[in-house]
Amino acid sequence: MSIGHTLLGLLEAGPRHGYDLKRAFDEKFGHDRPLAYGQVYSTMSRLLKNGLVEVDGIEPGGGPERKRYAITDAGVTDVETWLSQPEKPEPYLQSTLYTKVVLALLTGRSAQDLLDGQRAEHLRLMRILTTRKRKGDLADQLVCDHALFHLEADLRWLELAAARLDQLAKEVRR
Amino acid sequence: MTHAPAGSLLAATGLHKAYGPTKALDGADFSVHPGEVVAVMGPSGSGKSTLLHCLAGIVPPDSGSVTYAGRELTAMSDAERSALRRTEFGFVFQFGQLVPELTCVENVALPLRLAGVRRKEAEHTALAWMEKLQVEDLAGQRPGEVSGGQGQRVAVARSLVTGPRVLFADEPTGALDSLNGELVMQLLTEAARSTNAAVVLVTHETRVAAWSDREIVVRDGRSRDMERAI
Numbered sequence: 001m002s003i004g005h006t007l008l009g010l011l012e013a014g015p016r017h018g019y020d021l022k023r024a025f026d027e028k029f030g031h032d033r034p035l036a037y038g039q040v041y042s043t044m045s046r047l048l049k050n051g052l053v054e055v056d057g058i059e060p061g062g063g064p065e066r067k068r069y070a071i072t073d074a075g076v077t078d079v080e081t082w083l084s085q086p087e088k089p090e091p092y093l094q095s096t097l098y099t100k101v102v103l104a105l106l107t108g109r110s111a112q113d114l115l116d117g118q119r120a121e122h123l124r125l126m127r128i129l130t131t132r133k134r135k136g137d138l139a140d141q142l143v144c145d146h147a148l149f150h151l152e153a154d155l156r157w158l159e160l161a162a163a164r165l166d167q168l169a170k171e172v173r174r
Numbered sequence: 175m176t177h178a179p180a181g182s183l184l185a186a187t188g189l190h191k192a193y194g195p196t197k198a199l200d201g202a203d204f205s206v207h208p209g210e211v212v213a214v215m216g217p218s219g220s221g222k223s224t225l226l227h228c229l230a231g232i233v234p235p236d237s238g239s240v241t242y243a244g245r246e247l248t249a250m251s252d253a254e255r256s257a258l259r260r261t262e263f264g265f266v267f268q269f270g271q272l273v274p275e276l277t278c279v280e281n282v283a284l285p286l287r288l289a290g291v292r293r294k295e296a297e298h299t300a301l302a303w304m305e306k307l308q309v310e311d312l313a314g315q316r317p318g319e320v321s322g323g324q325g326q327r328v329a330v331a332r333s334l335v336t337g338p339r340v341l342f343a344d345e346p347t348g349a350l351d352s353l354n355g356e357l358v359m360q361l362l363t364e365a366a367r368s369t370n371a372a373v374v375l376v377t378h379e380t381r382v383a384a385w386s387d388r389e390i391v392v393r394d395g396r397s398r399d400m401e402r403a404i
């Protein structure tokens with residue numbers, strides 16, 4: 001995720017202090033990985049240098065955390081461009097799991113056990129996300145559902161692979 | 175043969191069931207504790223529904239043991255088994271199987287009416303369950319007049335109205351879209367937990383299984399306890 005664009009986007013609603021920005025980010029997007037202060041200030045000084053934000057006021061006392069930032073017109077344009085650009089879909093073609101399955105088959109180990117172990121691990125995470133979703137608000141539900149659908153896709157692949165193990169074993173040993 | 179795990183409410187060991195040459199179950203084990211939600215997963219045709227039918231005493235296994243609260247199901251008479259199904263078990267299937275001529279509240283009250291409960295009292299209890307499943311507004315409608323998701327929630331209310339100790343759900347979200355499936359699962363698991371009923375949840379969808387506490391996978395009529403897969 002582009003932290004610069006996200007912080008800029010948060011600034012569009014109105015000027016904020018660095019500390020405020022971090023709090024808004026953590027609350028909306030940083031549930032599992034809150035921003036470090038250092039990251040906020042290094043990002044803001046980069047945005048400042050590129051003319052995407054300006055210092056709107058400084059409270060007495062000194063230190064970087066006293067600065068209040070405001071987005072510039074160039075900053076608004078930058079957010080807009082970022083939002084209008086589609087994200088590149090993940091190609092998912094370098095799957096560690098696939099490599100492990102092939103290696104297990106090549107070396108005569110149980111690929112079925114490997115797939116079942118992975119399956120159990122995936123479902124364990126899906127349960128945690130489902131519990132969080134059940135207890136959370138709509139934002140939590142959407143974030144968790146996004147993850148859940150991806151994990152589900154992995155599991156469907158695991159089922160398909162498990163069903164084709166005999167065939168795959170013949171092919172990889174050829 | 176192994177014995178039922180300690181503290182389990184319903185357990186099966188070494189179940190075999192063949193339909194002609196087809197081995198629907200080929201040595202399946204299962205157990206569920208009171209209040210536990212266990213998902214039964216696996217590809218289509220792997221024996222999930224047959225396992226559920228054997229556990230619920232609907233279909234007799236060719237061999238193996240099914241115990242409910244310490245009693246051997248296969249040793250009971252048909253009358254005893256059907257009494258058990260009426261009083262201790264609840265059922266939800268993929269298609270709600272509501273009676274089209276009855277209103278929704280009459281459908282939900284039906285198991286109580288069949289058990290001899292007076293109409294007013296039965297419908298009062300039925301309405302309380304419909305509230306839990308968020309379908310109390312549909313009380314006077316007939317099944318043909320409500321959506322698939324609503325009908326399924328009415329069916330869940332009906333399955334729980336007698337206060338069963340075990341709820342058997344076979345692909346309860348199979349005919350629903352994601353959003354309605356979610357709602358059914360959320361309300362079904364909440365309602366079951368509120369009465370400490372155990373749930374046997376047959377599904378081939380992992381997002382549905384993620385509402386369970388534990389899962390087993392059935393492949394070619396054999397079960398695998400996934401907790402032991404790691």
Ligand SMILES: Nc1ncnc2c1ncn2[C@@H]1O[C@H](COP(=O)(O)OP(=O)(O)O)[C@@H](O)[C@H]1O
Pocket residue numbers: 193196197198216217218219220221222223224225
């Ligand atoms: N009443 C029946 N008569 C004949 N074959 C059956 C019957 N019920 C199930 N089967 C067969 O047993 C196997 C397992 O079926 P089932 O338990 O319904 O699987 P699942 O629910 O996992 O899709 C399948 O091959 C199915 O065709």
Ligand SMILES: [Mg+2]
Pocket residue numbers: 222223224
């Ligand atoms: Mg089935």
